[in-house]
Amino acid sequence: xxxxxxxxxxxxxxxxxxxxxxxxxxxxxxxxxxxxxxxxxxxxxxxxxxxxxxxxxxxxxxxxxxxxxxxxxxxxxxxxxxxxxxxxxxxxxxxxxxxxxxxxxxxxxxxxxxxxxxxxxxxxxxxxxxxxxxxxxxxxxxxxxxxxxxxxxxxxxxxxxxxxxxxxxxxxxxxxxxxxxxxxxxxxxxxxxxxxxxxxx
Amino acid sequence: xxxxxxxxxxxxxxxxxxxxxxxxxxxxxxxxxxxxxxxxxxxxxxxxxxxxxxxxxxxxxxxxxxxxxxxxxxxxxxxxxxxxxxxxxxxxxxxxxxxxxxxxxxxxxxxxxxxxxxxxxxxxxxxxxxxxxxxxxxxxxxxxxxxx
Numbered sequence: 001x002x003x004x005x006x007x008x009x010x011x012x013x014x015x016x017x018x019x020x021x022x023x024x025x026x027x028x029x030x031x032x033x034x035x036x037x038x039x040x041x042x043x044x045x046x047x048x049x050x051x052x053x054x055x056x057x058x059x060x061x062x063x064x065x066x067x068x069x070x071x072x073x074x075x076x077x078x079x080x081x082x083x084x085x086x087x088x089x090x091x092x093x094x095x096x097x098x099x100x101x102x103x104x105x106x107x108x109x110x111x112x113x114x115x116x117x118x119x120x121x122x123x124x125x126x127x128x129x130x131x132x133x134x135x136x137x138x139x140x141x142x143x144x145x146x147x148x149x150x151x152x153x154x155x156x157x158x159x160x161x162x163x164x165x166x167x168x169x170x171x172x173x174x175x176x177x178x179x180x181x182x183x184x185x186x187x188x189x190x191x192x193x194x195x196x197x198x199x200x201x
Numbered sequence: 202x203x204x205x206x207x208x209x210x211x212x213x214x215x216x217x218x219x220x221x222x223x224x225x226x227x228x229x230x231x232x233x234x235x236x237x238x239x240x241x242x243x244x245x246x247x248x249x250x251x252x253x254x255x256x257x258x259x260x261x262x263x264x265x266x267x268x269x270x271x272x273x274x275x276x277x278x279x280x281x282x283x284x285x286x287x288x289x290x291x292x293x294x295x296x297x298x299x300x301x302x303x304x305x306x307x308x309x310x311x312x313x314x315x316x317x318x319x320x321x322x323x324x325x326x327x328x329x330x331x332x333x334x335x336x337x338x339x340x341x342x343x344x345x346x347x348x349x
Contacts, residue, residue, distance in 0.1 A: 040275070044268050044272075047267065051264065052264065055259070055263075059256055065259060073271050074274075077271060134250070138254065157251050158256055162217075163213075178212075178218075179209075181212070181216070182208075182209050182212045185212055189243060189244070192246075192247060192250055193243070
């Protein structure tokens with residue numbers, strides 16, 4: 001697995017689209033600086049680059065595709081309004097992640113809607129027979145994790161990030177990520193084990 | 202090697218996060234230790250189940266119109282802000298003019314003048330209160346970002 005910072009990976013931009021004289025690699029910092037000077041087109045690149053991550057992260061928190069879409073877009077709007085305060089030398093995503101997470105947590109705190117949303121609209125197990133019960137047991141288990149553990153599980157299993165990437169997004173040491181993930185796995189493993197054990201009996 | 206350490210290595214192994222040296226260490230221990238082997242099998246089963254979980258993908262169109270939607274919302278919000286500022290200026294100006302006319306008009310009884318003044322004062326207080334509330338909400342949001 002690449003140890004490179006995926007978040008800092010440079011963008012290759014089309015010269016025509018950003019009015020540049022020749023094709024060249026523009027760093028995220030350069031693009032952010034353009035956004036900071038009010039260039040909405042430059043923001044297009046940022047949004048397009050991170051929209052899918054943003055959507056799935058929101059979905060992991062709020063469970064509802066429509067609201068996840070709405071909240072992720074709201075987070076991009078909020079980020080644009082606050083972009084001047086952002087230090088363009090830092091990677092954009094960890095900063096954005098905090099904004100997004102807070103919007104999701106506000107949403108969860110502010111409403112009971114979550115409980116009305118059926119699980120089957122949101123996620124599936126990739127098995128031939130969609131094991132509904134297992135899905136619900138597992139998802140309930142993920143729900144019951146602490147926020148820190150839930151974050152690492154969502155980033156690891158639903159977005160396939162490496163430890164390094166998760167550590168960058170959460171701005172935590174890699175060792176912390178590793179042990180939260182390990183503890184979260186132990187808890188979920190126990191839950192699955194219990195479920196499978198019951199089924200055999 | 203202690204078991205807990207090996208168990209963590211097993212977890213990292215399935216995450217694809219072990220280097221060759223760590224892999225060797227873990228494999229060597231697994232050969233010798235039935236307890237950790239059971240842990241390995243259990244973890245394997247767990248990873249299989251977890252690996253099957255994924256989010257339902259939204260339709261392609263969602264991504265195609267995503268930026269347009271963000272852009273429109275940004276623009277619309279700017280529009281609302283301008284509209285609100287404009288409306289407020291007009292309201293204050295209109296209120297001031299009306300007040301001026303009423304006070305100078307000697308044919309209107311004093312009681313009516315007092316009533317109209319109180320009414321306008323009420324509107325102003327409510328407006329200020331609304332503005333303050335909005336400002337307060339924003340401030341609170343800012344605090345939320347600080348805490349991590």
